[in-house]
Amino acid sequence: ILNVEQSPQSLHVQEGDSTNFTCSFPSSNFYALHWYRWETAKSPEALFVMTLNGDEKKKGRISATLNTKEGYSYLYIKGSQPEDSATYLCAPRDKIIFGKGTRLHILP
Amino acid sequence: GAVVSQHPSRVICKSGTSVKIECRSLDFQATTMFWYRQFPKQSLMLMATSNEGSKATYEQGVEKDKFLINHASLTLSTLTVTSAHPEDSSFYICSASKQGSNTDTQYFGPGTRLTVL
Numbered sequence: 001i002l003n004v005e006q007s008p009q010s011l012h013v014q015e016g017d018s019t020n021f022t023c024s025f026p027s028s029n030f031y032a033l034h035w036y037r038w039e040t041a042k043s044p045e046a047l048f049v050m051t052l053n054g055d056e057k058k059k060g061r062i063s064a065t066l067n068t069k070e071g072y073s074y075l076y077i078k079g080s081q082p083e084d085s086a087t088y089l090c091a092p093r094d095k096i097i098f099g100k101g102t103r104l105h106i107l108p
Numbered sequence: 109g110a111v112v113s114q115h116p117s118r119v120i121c122k123s124g125t126s127v128k129i130e131c132r133s134l135d136f137q138a139t140t141m142f143w144y145r146q147f148p149k150q151s152l153m154l155m156a157t158s159n160e161g162s163k164a165t166y167e168q169g170v171e172k173d174k175f176l177i178n179h180a181s182l183t184l185s186t187l188t189v190t191s192a193h194p195e196d197s198s199f200y201i202c203s204a205s206k207q208g209s210n211t212d213t214q215y216f217g218p219g220t221r222l223t224v225l
Contacts, residue, residue, distance in 0.1 A: 031210040043216040093210035
């Protein structure tokens with residue numbers, strides 16, 4: 001059974017500051033890692049799909065890195081804005097197991 | 109593009125009744141649809157994976173006779189909670205995938221809050 005851990009569970013960041021959080025997962029039988037952003041009262045939105053060790057993906061101010069050998073991925077947000085407030089979820093595939101997420105609050 | 113709707117968004121029902129939740133991909137054809145439930149302060153838990161025209165694959169511990177899933181077309185999947193009881197109260201959310209592969213993006217619906225009295 002996969003065990004997906006996300007840390008921290010909750011994070012308060014001042015507007016304009018940069019931040020990062022972690023998704024860790026078992027490194028065996030790795031196929032892909034998905035990151036999602038889930039804003040309150042909306043549907044989860046796909047951010048990245050990562051497959052290769054050392055992968056780095058970027059979407060605007062948000063980027064992610066992947067280490068499949070040690071089983072972790074980092075999500076970075078540069079210059080946080082209020083619209084970044086959301087819960088960020090990661091989920092490795094083959095088996096779809098979601099982490100509990102990191103709830104990010106941006107403080108004005 | 110890639111919008112998924114879910115209906116209803118909220119439902120309250122009496123114990124013993126059945127509830128049907130619809131998941132529709134509005135602007136694309138979804139080969140695969142996924143159904144999840146989420147308990148308070150817990151992660152999304154995959155219940156089942158359904159492919160159009162075939163029987164759903166249920167995760168361990170999910171009763172297939174309790175949670176009936178139908179994926180009759182490439183744009184519609186339904187989840188029926190049969191003989192619902194208070195312990196079935198939860199947040200149910202679906203997602204749809206064009207191909208269903210490990211790298212394919214899942215597009216999520218907005219979810220359905222089920223309360224069983």
